[in-house]
Amino acid sequence: MISSVAVIAPVAAVVLAGVALSLTTVWMRPxxxxxxxxxxxxxxxxxxxxxxxxxxxxxxxxTAAAVVLAxxxxAVGMLALFVVGTLVQLGAAMLAFRSAWRRTARQRVEAxxxxxxxxxxxxxxxxxxxxxxxxxxxxxxxxxxxxxxxxNSIPTRFxxxxxxxxxxxxxxxxxxxxxxxxxxxxxxxxxxMCGLVLFQKRGVRRASAASGVYRRxxxxxxxxxxxxxxxxxMFAIAALTPLILVNGRFPIPPLVMIxxxxxxxxxxxxxxxxxxxxxxxxxxxxxxxxxxxxxxFYHNPDDASIMVEKRFGVGYTLNFxxxxxxxxxxxxxxxxxxxxxxxxx
Amino acid sequence: MxxxxxxxxxxxxxxxxxxxxxxxxxxxxxxxxxxxxxxLPSVRSLAGDLGIHFxxxxxxxxxxxxxxxxxxxxxxxxxxxxxxxxxxxxxAAVEQFRTRIRRLIAEARAQGMTxxxxxxxxxxxxxxxx
Numbered sequence: 001m002i003s004s005v006a007v008i009a010p011v012a013a014v015v016l017a018g019v020a021l022s023l024t025t026v027w028m029r030p031x032x033x034x035x036x037x038x039x040x041x042x043x044x045x046x047x048x049x050x051x052x053x054x055x056x057x058x059x060x061x062x063t064a065a066a067v068v069l070a071x072x073x074x075a076v077g078m079l080a081l082f083v084v085g086t087l088v089q090l091g092a093a094m095l096a097f098r099s100a101w102r103r104t105a106r107q108r109v110e111a112x113x114x115x116x117x118x119x120x121x122x123x124x125x126x127x128x129x130x131x132x133x134x135x136x137x138x139x140x141x142x143x144x145x146x147x148x149x150x151x152n153s154i155p156t157r158f159x160x161x162x163x164x165x166x167x168x169x170x171x172x173x174x175x176x177x178x179x180x181x182x183x184x185x186x187x188x189x190x191x192x193m194c195g196l197v198l199f200q201k202r203g204v205r206r207a208s209a210a211s212g213v214y215r216r217x218x219x220x221x222x223x224x225x226x227x228x229x230x231x232x233x234m235f236a237i238a239a240l241t242p243l244i245l246v247n248g249r250f251p252i253p254p255l256v257m258i259x260x261x262x263x264x265x266x267x268x269x270x271x272x273x274x275x276x277x278x279x280x281x282x283x284x285x286x287x288x289x290x291x292x293x294x295x296x297f298y299h300n301p302d303d304a305s306i307m308v309e310k311r312f313g314v315g316y317t318l319n320f321x322x323x324x325x326x327x328x329x330x331x332x333x334x335x336x337x338x339x340x341x342x343x344x345x
Numbered sequence: 346m347x348x349x350x351x352x353x354x355x356x357x358x359x360x361x362x363x364x365x366x367x368x369x370x371x372x373x374x375x376x377x378x379x380x381x382x383x384x385l386p387s388v389r390s391l392a393g394d395l396g397i398h399f400x401x402x403x404x405x406x407x408x409x410x411x412x413x414x415x416x417x418x419x420x421x422x423x424x425x426x427x428x429x430x431x432x433x434x435x436x437a438a439v440e441q442f443r444t445r446i447r448r449l450i451a452e453a454r455a456q457g458m459t460x461x462x463x464x465x466x467x468x469x470x471x472x473x474x475x
Contacts (some may be wrong), residue, residue: 113356117394119373119385121352205394206386208349286396305393 010070010082018063021093024312025052027276029285032311034100035295038107055100062092069298084286100296106291115286121206126224136232140186143236150243162250185339188233192335193228203307212278213221219275220315224266230264276314350378354395362397366405374414385423
């Protein structure tokens with residue numbers, strides 16, 4: 001018998017991914033269509049509507065397949081099926097995008113020869129400033145101090161994981177690794193995200209404070225800050241578990257524990273939406289069309305920029321012709337893998 | 346009050362892009378739109394915004410640095426600096442400018458502008474620059 005709650009989360013994740021992939025057809029940089037620079041009126045043409053329709057059909061067919069595989073994964077207890085389903089969904093969306101890009105390529109127009117750039121621009125500040133960036137570290141540090149002070153109150157063996165009925169099914173010991181492990185992992189993740197915020201702050205397009213691009217950059221900068229607070233809160237609560245247990249049970253209702261990341265994700269989505277609704281009122285996209293591989297990956301050895309604005313979706317992407325981009329990608333992939341390896345040793 | 350200073354280039358122009366950048370920035374520097382202490386975009390950033398090769402921007406910045414307008418020390422931001430005043434009335438420089446202005450005036454007259462209009466424009470522009 002499949003636990004309905006256990007299967008809802010992965011199915012919801014797959015459907016949400018389908019919604020996010022569909023938004024590709026809405027969030028395209030003005031003057032571009034599926035990664036191709038086109039005339040301003042082209043996106044409303046019959047051909048463009050047909051391209052968009054084909055893309056959406058492919059995305060939702062793949063999403064339906066991924067949903068079936070997710071349900072099947074939990075029915076037969078093979079998590080690999082869920083992973084295969086998400087890969088199928090992503091792969092199909094990429095192929096559909098590539099197909100739309102090729103179809104649109106015939107409508108490509110030359111980049112404007114008149115170019116402008118903002119010379120004097122205010123420094124882009126992280127929303128909330130230094131306290132917003134340092135706060136999550138203080139939350140983790142505070143939990144660390146509380147555990148040190150109350151060390152003798154920590155049971156020698158304590159539960160750290162519960163099933164949906166509230167029965168403990170995972171345990172840890174009162175050792176440095178068992179008690180401070182979650183906080184160490186949190187600190188590493190937060191340091192990585194802090195670096196990402198500073199990298200993003202330096203890499204975005206300069207724009208005057210009154211421009212939509214400036215407001216957009218600030219909203220995008222707030223997204224990782226929100227994620228940092230959610231991570232710090234969740235890990236701090238997890239680390240403080242041995243101090244807050246009541247008769248061996250976790251005292252915070254599961255709904256509250258779910259509400260924290262959900263609120264964080266909602267805030268991040270709202271910020272992304274807000275950033276996407278800001279007008280692109282400074283220099284338009286000057287990147288060469290031929291450097292957008294498949295219309296989605298930017299590779300331009302003649303461009304010293306590491307970050308360039310996306311042609312679809314919201315925010316920035318990397319210039320894969322720069323080694324720094326690969327180093328960053330490697331770091332982003334290696335960090336969670338390293339944490340999982342260390343945590344499961 | 347924040348200043349909105351824009352750099353505009355024309356790729357289709359016969360004037361090389363690096364020269365367009367030098368001339369536009371020099372104009373801003375002479376007329377005081379850009380002042381000592383101002384931080385300009387890095388080579389990487391300006392090249393990205395304009396969609397041109399970074400060597401083009403680097404060449405323009407280098408030339409302005411050699412003229413004493415910019416500090417482009419490696420690893421630092423590009424900063425406008427206090428420039429040592431050049432010698433007044435350097436005869437060779439005056440002669441060079443005279444030649445260039447003569448050509449410009451000839452071009453303007455050939456396009457139908459009267460000498461009065463040319464004189465008025467030159468006066469207005471010279472007065473506008475510090």
